[in-house]
Amino acid sequence: MRPGQYTFAPLMRGMVDAAQQPYTNHADDEDDHRGHRLRAIFISDIHLGTASCQANALLGFLKAHPSDHLYLVGDIVDGWQLRRRWYWPQSHNDVVQKLLRRARKGCKVIFIPGNHDEFARGFLGHEFGGIEVREDAVHTTADGRRLWVTHGDYFDGVIQCAKWLAFLGDNLYEFKGYPFSSTAFIRSDVALNG
Numbered sequence: 001m002r003p004g005q006y007t008f009a010p011l012m013r014g015m016v017d018a019a020q021q022p023y024t025n026h027a028d029d030e031d032d033h034r035g036h037r038l039r040a041i042f043i044s045d046i047h048l049g050t051a052s053c054q055a056n057a058l059l060g061f062l063k064a065h066p067s068d069h070l071y072l073v074g075d076i077v078d079g080w081q082l083r084r085r086w087y088w089p090q091s092h093n094d095v096v097q098k099l100l101r102r103a104r105k106g107c108k109v110i111f112i113p114g115n116h117d118e119f120a121r122g123f124l125g126h127e128f129g130g131i132e133v134r135e136d137a138v139h140t141t142a143d144g145r146r147l148w149v150t151h152g153d154y155f156d157g158v159i160q161c162a163k164w165l166a167f168l169g170d171n172l173y174e175f176k177g178y179p180f181s182s183t184a185f186i187r188s189d190v191a192l193n194g
Helices: 009-020 055-064 079-084 090-104 118-123 157-161 163-193
Strands: 038-043 067-073 108-112 131-133 137-140 146-149
Touching: 055 090, 067 090, 067 137, 090 108, 090 131
Parallel strands: 038 067, 067 108, 108 131
Antiparallel strands: 137 146
């Protein structure tokens, strides 16, 4: 199959299937409601599928901050990296399960794909496990203002006119960051154990 928007259809189906499997992290069954319930949370650039993704920090944030609306505004899954090298640890599954659980419990979850997860644009107008996939959305604030929610890649000249340059930049960024990610891991390990 030629790489493209349908290359990741099995991943999307797998995310939905994961929601139907028993969740193994029982310590996370109940959300920590220290903070008050928020009307809306806007999250972007998670980059699930990369080693630099801060999945555990995101899980902690979501656990501590319940909301009525959750907008996933692009680059949630890094399809560019996954095409080159598959990286999907359990913590990334845990994030997907947490998002699906949010939707099941009544939070309106809207996923607006970005350039790194553009494969999901082939599913605009669909719903997966209660998560709506949309091109954009309008959120109404408590005081009645309307906010247009979209991913910025539509306004990026490099993405629109010279996508090859964006892919090159992404590859260089990954190459440049590789030695530093090892250093960060060592530093965090020393901080935890030292």
